[in-house]
Amino acid sequence: MIDLHLHFDGSLPVKSVWEQAKKQGITLAAASMDELREMMVCPVDCKSLNEYLEKFDIPLSVLQTREGIKESMEDLIAELISEGMIYAEIRFAPQLHLQKGLTQEDVVQAAIAGVETATLGQEMKVQLILCCMRGSDNVDANRETVLMTSKYLGKGVCACDLAGAEALFKTESFADLFAYAAELGVPYTIHAGEADGPKSIKDAISFGTKRLGHGVRAAEDASLVTELMENEITLECCPISNVQTKAVVSIEVHPIKEFLYRGLKVTVNTDNRTVSQTTIAKEIQFLRDNLGLTVEEERQLYLNAAESAFLTKKEREGLKNVITKII
Template sequence: MLANPTNTVPLAVFEKLPKTDLHVHLDGSLRLSTILDLGERYKVALPGDNPDSLRKAMHIGENCGSLVEYLKAFDVTLSVMQTEESLRRIAFELGEDAARENVRYMEVRYAPMLHTRRGLKLTTVVEAVLEGLRAARERYGVESNVILCGIRNVSPEISLEMAELAVAYKGRGVVGFDLAGAEYDHPAKHHKAAFQLVRDNNINVTIHAGEAYGPESIAQAIHVCGAHRIGHGCRLRENGDLLHYVNDHRIPLECCPSSNVQTGAIRELSAHPLKLYKNLGLRVTDTTDGRLVTDTTVSRELWLCHTEMGLSFSDLKQIILSGFKSAFLPFHEKQQYLRKVSEELAAFSDDVDDVMALQSSPAPAE
């Protein structure tokens, strides 16, 4: 057995573990090289002409200070996401990038109305993304479904139109409906009709809440709009009664630690409430939010929970299982995932030194 003086599991181990990513924005997860290529192809003016200058202009991975500032990077990504070809390619590459770190199941979210500047029909937008994700599944085995989004700071009528799309594509790759965008001063209750429609059609609901606004936003998402999961939920800890309600009803939290620091919702990773939530028994998942804009992966987020928040390897294996438990999948499909993934995770000892020994042992001869 090898000694592990730092008593931490390396990132490479987390990359080997089977995982989910339940909160990942398509328009926040492009490759810089793809943005540049598509910008040249479609004659789109970009704030940089090489990966380094574009990264700097978009403040990739940098602390932005607020959610509003963070969202400005999406102006760049959306500018090259206005054709069928670009949407198929970006969706496929997201699936490819996820597969490289052993993400087994992913729920990709985006707002179709943001991709119609060049005249694409909403149905064409949805189908192009589904085609790209399907191609990634056929090549790499990563299963992906879609969550369609309304936008808080866009009219409720548009959100209702996005909800109608979700209903139309239920059972064809769309598994949920979300409300994203600037949270402060844009309450979810204004979009109640959209949520009523999707719930009337037995469609899953997740809502961004408790990131740039307090626990009242989370309460509204659950009690007024019927959310089955909460995106972010950083500020849930400010209301103990609501926290216990969320825990008692097993409402999952889609935690995005690095993104929360980037937007100023959390001061630093060590102060993130994910560890508190986990210790209190809440069902928490660890997600990327935007692979490009936050400059992260699911593996990196898990590793940061380990190294910056002090969560044990055993805790993180439980959080991985919570991701599969929280997926918007039929119960029998989740059972199949949980059986298989539980067996795979059991092969990794909870003892850090044992994990390090396994990581350092030579590969078997072919």
């Protein structure tokens, strides 16, 4: 299976956080692993994307050292391998890992080292996406993230992204950042159409992105859906997270099947495995139970993911062949 939209910090196994905290001498406000799990998981009645984002503080606290980053990456990938994943793009924002003196480059190198160790001798391939963060006072940090993406492109890193509070910091403010990425020849995806509406998606497309993080709110604008189809823009939907962050009112009105019918390159992903207590298998089951997803539709979602991966054409064809054999 394939996951193109998976955040490192929001997907850290609870056990890894517990063990890393002990190892690094970090005091957690939890007395047991069960208590810790409760603190790291988004409640069912989560109010908004902003409340959802608050769940990242604990995992981030153990991801401030080279060892913490490398070992946690290994733990996460071991879980993905055990679930039969064949390809994943794991994303994180290097600028959120500098609290104990690391540079963005140290963070990227540690994450790459974790990927290399975890995938050694395995059939699964993992690449990293480096997230810039929405904000108003981090222009330099974001440019550095784009530069790091360029420096490590094809060496463990495959693209950059823009994450964070979409409704507070509008997509239109990041035109210069993505002009810089385009100038450096860096591929990118952009979180858009999650907490903000069609305008955010239109701005992201105007920056030349070929992929959108979520993009579910495109459903509010019929002409935009046509534009996404005609331009073969990939939508990285994450159904369970989309319900929790209120990107959709409920799963019953999630547009993923409508997008499939319209011929959009829509994919299914987890977003945050721990915060949303999910896996790719759970996402698919969630769609079967609530939207009657068929096996053919499931296969199409995976084929779309294979076609949209930040890989060479030959590698993408290889993934498609594997999927056709499995499903």
